Amino acid sequence: MDNDAFNMSISNDKISDVKALEAFQAAMACGSMTAAAKQLGIGQPAVTRQIKELEDSVGFPLFHRNGPRISPTERGLQFYGEVQRLMSGLHQIRERAAAIRDGQIAAIDIAATPTMAGGLLSPTLALMGEDLPGVVNIETMNAEHVARAVTSRAADFGISALPLEHATLEAKVICESRLVAAIAEGGPFDVDGPLALEALSAARLLTVGNAYRIRGKINGALKREDITPSGEIVTNSSLNAMMAARAGLGIAIIDPVTAFGIPVEGVAIRPLSVSLPYIWGLFSAAGRVLPGELLSFAAGFEAACKATIPDCVFHDPADVRTLERSSL
Template sequence: MTTLFDLDIKQLEAFACVISAGSVTAAAKALKRSQPTVSRLIQELEQSVGYPLFIRNGPRLHPTEEALQLHQYVQRALVSLQQVRHRAQEIGHQQHRPVRIAATPALAAGLLPQALAALDLQNKVQIISQSAEQTTHAIIAAEADIGLCSLPLEHHAVELHWIGQSRCVVALPQGDPLATAQQVTLSCLTGRRLIAPLNPLRLRGSLEKVLKKLRVAPHETIETNSSANILACVRAGLGVAILEPVTAWGLPLDGVVIRPLEEEIPYFFGVITPQGRQLSAAAQSLVTALETAAGNLLPAFQRLAPSEHQRVMRLINQD
């Protein structure tokens, strides 16, 4: 059985680099090691895990299915190790600890930069953009100091500082007949191709409930896990979108017109930190700056207390 001590860091670095570079030769150059050394490290790792990691085809290596599955964990471990190295150096030089922020792509790109711009930053900042579920997990595991994520956000290991509420909007291609309207009704979208978020457990579920209730049937749907992708598809004329407001107002895109919806489809998000961990002064300032930035960016923004979480979730989940 493979033990932790059988896995050498140099082997893992060689493995990750070969997958990224596509060949032992390119990996050797990137790692500044000889080609035979990298080949030996890969062979030793294969012996440790007990199965082949690459299919050899001449000078090139093709990762096996097992290698691709393993790679995501190896990459995560190497990033964590790199952070340990950096932190050790910072402690040695008495530097400020970086503020680590985990956020969904919409909040990381649409809201966070405006909040950071309002601060007199003295600390290094690390921003990790990932899914809502991964963002919450990063806070639960204390891998990040602050999390920005859509609801739900109730967990015993998470402290919820505040909930933000705003309204979803419609994104239209420039030149679309509806772009001249000051406000758009959902009924106008009947028969139109809809560019929609992929995750059914977040905003997508709320959108489908409202469309079903109003008997608005889009012609067909393009699905994606990124609000930026949604805007790009709208600009290309592939369809229209009912979009969360952070990306819509925070990342305006030429060729895309944003219009308010007559019907209210609320969008909820929150700011979270690890439960029981004392926040640095920089992190505390950022929590406040995010609220200010949201108020400046989002029309009809409301700040809700953490105690409102259960009520909001009942509202989201109601038929």
């Protein structure tokens, strides 16, 4: 976000009223001042006043107003992201204070990409047994934000595929497998053995669109073998690609965490005829000394990877930079 958007009078500590931030959150979520007031259990004039005072504090309008209708301004949308992070942090502080008060194990805060959260987090937590704390906070985000959340210690752990900016991170677990094909069970491509890339000459390619991650490896393999898919369906989620494969729309080439961690009925998972590495890991802030329950989480994550992903290989976390370069 640009500096102008946040030219807020912080020096005067004008944004100190949590209730105003809660009113802003509610108005964004509900779409009107009246609905926000009902959600918060206060009067509509109070919500309107709190948001007007917040706008005066930050120095820019948060909403466009058209009678009872409101819609966020561009700066309002940007500010909302910052408020969400702040309020999430305040919520975590309250939870941790309650845990300290009650003599309970502190919460665990995890930042993970959607793939990792969907495919590996639940079995990891289940394997913690009695070490699982009463509160577990999970936020899904892209890899770049995972790194930032761990570095700032907004999260105890980050889980993401490589590459990942990790100059200020410490790898705890590094695991490698291969991209796989997902196809409709009983369909024309559902045959025993590895699926040849040549099959894409007669089928749509279903995959994710980030050229610097899975898609880049697929593009390189197709170029080396001089194969042009008959068409494409591009998405930002491997699970979406699997669902398209189930509908018979083509061949999905996806990560093994989604393929085996989120199995979809009616979808067969097959190895590819070419080896396209997929490496992921568990990270914490560099130099941080982890308490016992967090060490238990790391052990559970390694066990969950081993149990979920066939033929996965573990690497020395200290070799993460070499592995990252070799996987590109």
